[in-house]
Structure formats: structure tokens, C-alpha cells
Amino acid sequence: MKTNRMVSVIWHFIIFTTVVILIFPVVFSIGVSFKPLADAYNNVLNFIPFPLTMENYAKLFHTLPVVKIVFNTFIVASVVTTFKLITSFLAAYAFVYFDFKGKRILYFVLISTIFIPFTVTMIPNYLIVSELGLIDSVWGVILPQLADAMGIFLIHQSMRGIPFSLIEAARLDHISHGRVMKDIVLPLVRPSVTSAGIWFFITTWNEFVWPVLILKTVDNYTLPLALQMFISSEGGTDFTVAMAVSVITMIIPLALYLMFQRYIIGTFTSSGIK
């Protein structure tokens, strides 16, 4: 009995510490974003500022077209996520349910592209985007990201878990591939599609290196680029405003998650192929 309680105390301690470590930066940045600059340097440990100031947000909205930037980021993240999901789903479906020559080799080559570092494809991609005249456009950011081998891999793995006879039963009923995808396969792989979608959205939302290469004018910026303006600006790091950008960057995916939370959790709990 005693040892059980001891184990439980240790576990709770570990969990508590992990939560604190994860939550701390969030609380810290929210706190700092509402502090005057001087206060931020002098009272570092005072997480909850008093009195609150909105001056950082005022400055931010004054210097940058924040709404436009949020909109740009949202467009990039949602278009990329949508297309990656569509292409991954279709490719995975073809790899699982169609037989064609060279299927295994093609799949192997495709999956091996996961291991190619971004820096290797960065320059060729830049040149293509530039040739297309898409420099300084969100579409230039979006275009090379419309497909993703990792997404194909994830969805492929979960599609393989669906008994093949389900698809055969549908074939016997003369049901088209489109209907099979929509009515049978998609509902059964929804958990992995949802997780891939969340993953795509967050990584694209936070993406920095690729947009910084493509986007030149502030009007076309995405949020991580705006953040960087206050960290390495010529007048020194504007720490508190940078935190305000952080909070905005963080708050939108979080709000989206909270909005769809029930649906997302439901996806993971209701699944289960027997």
C-alpha cells in the first residue's frame, strides 16, 4: 500500500514538472507581452504584470499590418494543409489499392525523400519559384509545399490496416473509387488524417526559413517573419513587442484547436477497425 502511494507521488511529481516546463514559456510570454519594456528587464520573475499595459500591442499594430500578416499566415497554413492532405490521401489510396508496375520502388523513392534535408531542395525550389515570378508572394511560399511524403506514409500505414475485403465488398456493389474513398476509407483513416492535418498546419504556421527567402515586403509577411523583425531590429531587440507577436502567433492555432477540440478528440476515441 505504502509503495503504491509512493509510486503515485513520484508519478504526480514527474507529470507536474513536465506540465510546468511546458506551460512556463507560454505564461512567461503572455506576461511579458503586457509589461512595459523596462519592467520586463527589471522584474523578470514577476510573471503576472501589474499594472497591465497594452502599449506593446498598440506599438505592434501601429508598426505592422498585423491583420494582413495573420491573414497571410492563415492562407499559407490552410492551403498547404488542405493540399497536403488531399495529395497524401490520394497517393496513399493509389499505393494501397491499385496494382501498377514499379509500385514498390516508387513508394520507396517517395518515402526516402523524407530524409532529404530542407536545405538541399531550398535553392532549386527558390529558382523555380523565382522563374514563375512568385517571389514575394504567399503563393510562392505555398507552391513547393503542396505534397508531403510524410503525410503519404502516415495515411498509407493506416489505410493498410483496413481489411481489404471491405473494399472488395464495395467493388462487388459497383461502387466507384470516389465513393469508396469518401464513404469507406476516409471515415476509417480519419484519426491519422486529422493528426497529419494538425501536424501540417502547425509546422507551416511556424515556418520561418522558406518564407523569409520568398517574402520581401512587410505586407506579404507571415507571423514568424514579423516576430523576427522585433528580435533583430536595428534599434536592438524589442523584447516585449516580440512577445506580443508570439502571443498572437500562438493564440490562433490554440483557438482553432479549442474550437475543434471535441471533434478532434472524438476522432481519436471513436476510431477502431475491428
Add this chain to the structure above:
Amino acid sequence: MKDIVFENVSKTYGKTEVVKNLNFRVREGERLILLGPSGCGKSTTLRMIAGLEEITAGNLYMNGRRVNDVPSGERNVAMVFQNYALYPHMTVRENITYGLKVQKVPQDEIEKRLDHVLEMLQLIGCENRLPKDLSGGQRQRVALARALVKRSNYFLLDEPLSNLDVQLRISARKELKKIHDLYKQTIVYVTHDQIEAMTLGDRIALMYDGKLQMLDTPENVYNRPANVFTARFIGSPPTNILKINYFNGKVHIGSQSFTLSDMWVKHIGRKGTKNLLLGIRPEHIEISAQPLENSLRGKVKYVENQGNEYCVYTNLEGQEAAVISGHNHWRPDELVYLRLSGHRIHFFNAETEKSIGYPEALLDKQSPSHENIGQRMSV
């Protein structure tokens, strides 16, 4: 004609030939059972009818039309899969009606057919449940219902009862017969269970190693096996196959012999086969502790209790012969006398393992009824 004709049909995967040169016809409205051990090609054969498996060589005709290249959806077949293949995210109602909805069957017609199968298969009350909330028997009935609502000409079943317990299997067999009497579809039914084959089949196609071994009525498959494989596969315990020498009208087993009846002597003489194997079912051997006329001497090896009777395994001149006995007097190493029932013997060519046929006098005799075989075998 809703029949199915196999004409020199073969199927190979890479270099392995799983179905070899099949030639047979499934008659309109009959229940044909594809029976055989696992890996014999019976499921592949069924899947070729369904169009789920391509035909490597030969022709397959359905309803008089060559269907080698006709997609499964256009063959008008309904199939029940071994794992039922129910859509796990759809309710029973959705599972049953999904195909009809996609085919744009009018809603009132869908409802009519749904109500009918739900009632017939005792699924009323389960309409809104998911497959995972059903018992094995209910799932099997949903799979059956889904196939039935299509009202197809061909009904294909791939070991549909193999996941059910014995009681459910017996009731499901009855149900299937009832359904067939109602709809009269052409049924092709795959199973490795000979009792299922015997009780359900109008005819049985016994397959082994990708080849058709015998295609005939259950009575004939049981009583007139076409080859050694059929004789051994059908019936439990299996038919005894004994190595014999035949000369001067006598069957010699080791140093012993017994006299054959005239009709057999004439028949074997006509066939002219020298090298023979003798087959006889355990229930067609008489066993006695006292010498019998025209019998052979053996020694008891061990006795198996089969419930209402006993199977006595004996050593007959170094070969094993199983004998069914009504009582359990037999002790290991006991000397016994075995008499082989003359008109229940089968002879096979030892080289080809094919039956040499039967004397005409025997063929005229009526075979035991279908039901009796089922009972015998379910022991």
C-alpha cells in the same frame, strides 16, 4: 441461364499455379459446394467468379457471356466474406442499404427489402447498432442480409460459418437452405468443412492442389469416391486405404487373404488393372473377437471414444485399419477378426490413385440417403 461455366481456367501468382485447368459447370439455381483443405484453390476459384481475382488462362462464362474482363460490379453477384467485411463505421441499417443507395434504388424499395431481410434473419432491433456491438452470429446474419438485399442471380459464400460456434452453425445452415428455397439463386459456397458440404450441397466440387478431384452429389462423393484423395478426405475417421495384392479372385493383405465376390472378380478382370489399392470406410468393417468367415486377423492398437460409438485402430499386417464398433470391449494387443463388407469396398488403381469403378450390380443399388450421411459424419 444463370449458370457458371469454367473452361480450362487457370490462375497463377508469379510461378505458382494455384488453380489448374478447371472445367466444370455450376447449374442454374443449384447449391454447389467448393470443398477442400486449405490452400487447395477453392477460395481463389470463388474469387474468380466474383471478379476479384483475374483469370490467368481459360474462359469463365456467366449467364452465357464470357466474363473474364467484366468488372465485379457488373457481374450481378453478391458475396459473403469469411470475415463478413462489414463497414465498421456504419450501422446495421447503413451496412445493408449502402450498396442499394449508391445504385440509386428508390427509397421505398430499399425500405421494403430492408424490412424483409431484417425480419427473415431476425435482426429487428439491431438496425441502429454498429457491427462491433453485435455478436458473431448477428454479424454473420448482417453480412448475409447485405448480400441478400441485392437480389443477385449469383450468391457466393466464402466460408461464411467458419467463425461461428457449432450451435450457431447448425441454425445458420438451416437458414441458408431456407433462403435458397425462397430466392433460388445460383449458390457457390466455399468451405473446408465436409459436414457443411454434405448438408448444404446439391453437388460438391472437391478440390485439392488446385485441381478438381470430383464433382458429384454428396451421396456419390461419399459412396463412390472417384479417387483416393476423395475417399480419404470425406468422412471421419477417413476411409482406410490398404495396399493389397490381387490374384486368383482373392485379395491378399500381407500373408492373409479373403475371397472376393463374383461381381468384383468379373469387374476387376474387365478393367485389367493389376496394381490395386483397397478402400473401405471404418463403419463397413465388421469386428469380432471370434473368427468370422472370410475375415482377416488383426491386433488392436488403441480405441478412440467417439461418444455413441468407438473407433478401434487395428494393426492389419503392418497397415493401420480403423474400425467402428458399437461397444468398447477392445483392449490393446487383443487379437481381432475383421470382415470387409463386400459391396462397400472401393478399388483404386495404385499408380493413378483413381477409382476403377464399380460392378454394375452395385451401381444399381440405391445409395444411402443424404440425411443419413450427414448424421453419420456429424458424430
